[in-house]
Amino acid sequence: MDLLTAIQANLLSPAVLFFVLGIFAAVSKRDLKFPESLYTTLTIYLLTAIGFKGGVAIHQAGIGAVWLPALCAIALGALIPLWTYPVLRKVGGMSVADAGAIAAHYGSVSAVTFIAATNFLKGVQEPYESYASAFLAVMESPAIIVGVLLGKGVLGGGRFSLSDPGIRHALRDAVLGRGVLLLVGAMGIGALCGKRGMDAVEGFFVTPFQGVLALFLLEMGMVAGRRLGDLRKVGAFLLVFGVVAPLVNGFGGVALGKWVGLSTGGAMLLGVLSASASYIAAPAAVRLSIPEANPTFSLTAALAITFPFNISFGIPLFFEAAKRISH
Amino acid sequence: MNLHSMKLVTIVCESVLEERIVEVLGECGAHGHTAFDVRGGGSQGTRSADLVESGNLQIQVIAKPAVAEVILQRLHADFFRDYAMVAYVGEVSVLRPDKF
Numbered sequence: 001m002d003l004l005t006a007i008q009a010n011l012l013s014p015a016v017l018f019f020v021l022g023i024f025a026a027v028s029k030r031d032l033k034f035p036e037s038l039y040t041t042l043t044i045y046l047l048t049a050i051g052f053k054g055g056v057a058i059h060q061a062g063i064g065a066v067w068l069p070a071l072c073a074i075a076l077g078a079l080i081p082l083w084t085y086p087v088l089r090k091v092g093g094m095s096v097a098d099a100g101a102i103a104a105h106y107g108s109v110s111a112v113t114f115i116a117a118t119n120f121l122k123g124v125q126e127p128y129e130s131y132a133s134a135f136l137a138v139m140e141s142p143a144i145i146v147g148v149l150l151g152k153g154v155l156g157g158g159r160f161s162l163s164d165p166g167i168r169h170a171l172r173d174a175v176l177g178r179g180v181l182l183l184v185g186a187m188g189i190g191a192l193c194g195k196r197g198m199d200a201v202e203g204f205f206v207t208p209f210q211g212v213l214a215l216f217l218l219e220m221g222m223v224a225g226r227r228l229g230d231l232r233k234v235g236a237f238l239l240v241f242g243v244v245a246p247l248v249n250g251f252g253g254v255a256l257g258k259w260v261g262l263s264t265g266g267a268m269l270l271g272v273l274s275a276s277a278s279y280i281a282a283p284a285a286v287r288l289s290i291p292e293a294n295p296t297f298s299l300t301a302a303l304a305i306t307f308p309f310n311i312s313f314g315i316p317l318f319f320e321a322a323k324r325i326s327h
Numbered sequence: 328m329n330l331h332s333m334k335l336v337t338i339v340c341e342s343v344l345e346e347r348i349v350e351v352l353g354e355c356g357a358h359g360h361t362a363f364d365v366r367g368g369g370s371q372g373t374r375s376a377d378l379v380e381s382g383n384l385q386i387q388v389i390a391k392p393a394v395a396e397v398i399l400q401r402l403h404a405d406f407f408r409d410y411a412m413v414a415y416v417g418e419v420s421v422l423r424p425d426k427f
Contacts, residue, residue, distance in 0.1 A: 036364070165347055165405075287343045291409030299381070 006316035010120055016311060018214045022221015023308075025120020027228060030304035032288035034219045042216045043280075044182060048117055049205040049212075051183040054133030058199045059255050066131050067268070069260045076256060077275050078142040080249055085150045092237040094297075100151020101286045101293035102238075106245050107143020108278030111179065112220060115213060117272040118310045120319065121265045128265025137183045139273055143173040144285050145303045151290040170289035175282050199263055220307070227304040242305030250275030250310075250318045255325055264322045271318035275310055277302035330420040333427055334395035335387060338402065340412040342376055343383035347373055351405065355397045360388045369411065383411075389419060389427045393425065 010016060025032050026206035079286060080118055081103035086319045115138050121128050148170060152160045190197065198206075231239065253274030257267030287295055338348060345362060353359055365385045390398065391393060395416050401415050 082408055164348065287341065288347070308424045 003320045006124070006319055007313060008009045009123060010316045011312060013123055014210065014214045015119055015120065015217045017218075019221040019224075019308070019311060020202055021216040022218040022223075023180055023225035023228075024221075025218075026194045026222040026225025030068070032218075032222060034222075039216075040218055042212055043179075044221070045212055046209075047179060047214060048186045049113075049135045050115060050118070051137070051173045052185030052190040052201065052205055053198075054131050054137075055187035055192075058134065058187065058191045058193060058217065059128030059194040060298075061129070063133055066134055069129075069262055069266070070134050070138050072256050072260050073139050073270060073273065074142050076249075076253055076270070077107050077109070077139040078146050080274065081143050081147045084245055085147075088241070092241065095293075096156065097290050097293040098297050100147050100149075100153075101290050101295075102147075102241075102298045102301060103150055104144045104147020104286050105279070105282040105298045106249070106277045106306075107139075107147060108282040108283050109139045109143075109273045110276035110278055110302075110307060110310075111183075111280075112213075112216065113135060113276035113307065113310045113314075114269065114273055116217070117269055117315050117318075119210065119213060120315050121268070124319070126265045126268075128263060128269055128321070132266055132269045133183065134187065135270060137180060137187065137275055140177070140180055140278065140281050141174045144278075144282055145171065147282070148174075148286065148289045151286070151293060164289075166291060167289045170285040173287045176280065177285075179281055180214035180265060184265065217311075224303050224308055227300050228293060230296055230300040231304055234297055238297060238301045239305060242301045243309050246275035246277070246306050246310055246314055247317075249315055251321055254318050254321045258322065258325045262321075267325070268315075268319045272310065272315060272321065275306075275314050275318065278305065279303045328422070332393050332426040333389050333419050333421050333424065335389050335417045335419040336395050336398050336414065336419070338388075338412065338414045339367075339384040340384055340386070340406070340414075341410055342384045344406065344410060344412075345384055345386070348386055348402075348406075351401050352386075352398060355390075355401055356394045357388045357390045357398065360386050362386045368394060371412070374384075389421065391424075391427060 016065040084106050085099050088094045090100055094102065103124060120126065149160060154160050170187070250271040254267050254271035257270035262270060279299060283295060283299055286298065340348065349360060363385055365383045388398065399416065401413060402412065406412050412419060
């Protein structure tokens with residue numbers, strides 16, 4: 001399969017088409033607005049399902065196979081803000097607070113992008129390490145912590161105090177947010193239960209998964225579509241950054257994944273995680289700890305530029321890259 | 328009926344602030360609060376409430392006049408500059424003043 005066929009296969013998947021339908025609904029003002037509780041329910045379902053599945057994979061592969069690539073994932077998450085921050089400051093002319101905030105979003109990860117990528121791999125019948133959802137779990141927090149430190153001006157001798165209630169709440173959320181708790185919790189349960197447990201819940205957590213993902217992406221399309229108008233407010237630099245940063249991070253992640261011995265599918269997933277930008281955990285933590293940063297910049301870049309780019313073109317691109325880089 | 332005069336403090340703010348504000352209310356001496364999700368728009372843009380992070384929250388507190396004043400001062404000092412927030416005070420009458 002070449003790059004073009006991969007892109008085509010990805011664009012014609014139900015998940016991506018529902019995402020496009022969502023954007024269309026929002027742009028044409030025929031807003032279908034999901035009830036908030038449904039959005040939350042779908043999120044819980046998706047996180048629990050991939051966490052559990054990852055846990056079962058850890059049970060089968062043994063923790064010995066997981067720790068080294070997981071360590072690489074943590075390092076990637078912490079390092080991404082360190083290169084994006086100076087670029088945002090110097091090239092983009094962003095303030096300390098805005099650069100730190102955006103760096104935190106881009107180092108942290110988007111679970112739905114990851115899930116869409118596993119979906120793509122299933123579609124093209126490419127095997128991958130199912131325990132890769134462990135990388136998702138460990139990549140969420142380090143970048144938020146590094147980004148917040150940068151945004152508080154630690155490099156320029158800025159003040160950073162744990163007695164600041166905003167920072168206290170943000171760090172607690174970043175380290176043990178709802179997403180991380182669900183993911184890690186379900187993973188622990190999956191690791192304890194193993195294959196026998198999977199047989200018991202497969203009918204609920206595996207079979208309907210594709211449909212739930214399609215429904216969730218319909219909602220994500222609307223959420224992203226409502227922010228397209230903000231693209232005019234963020235300026236040309238962020239538009240370019242929103243595409244270039246995921247490309248650099250994604251190819252870096254793929255290369256690192258291959259280097260630690262992941263399969264083509266696994267390396268591609270690590271690439272997708274590096275390329276993705278958080279729009280759930282990071283925005284809340286950053287809003288609390290760096291209130292002077294403008295949330296329109298980071299949320300628009302992550303949600304209206306990087307997220308659509310990744311799920312449409314990024315995923316097949318990183319797949320092709322993973323196929324071409326040899327061990 | 329013997330009614331007593333109290334102040335109703337209403338705060339409309341970004342949803343992410345809920346825990347912090349509840350903490351501040353406790354520190355100021357308020358004895359309870361009611362919170363609900365709302366949506367709307369203002370000088371800092373529309374709060375579309377489609378993600379928790381772009382959601383809006385309304386918190387209501389009934390308190391003694393002195394406490395209400397302390398609450399407003401704290402909100403002014405800690406939040407008004409950086410966050411989308413409005414807060415206002417109104418008069419209400421209650422039957423059991425010791426509850427607030």
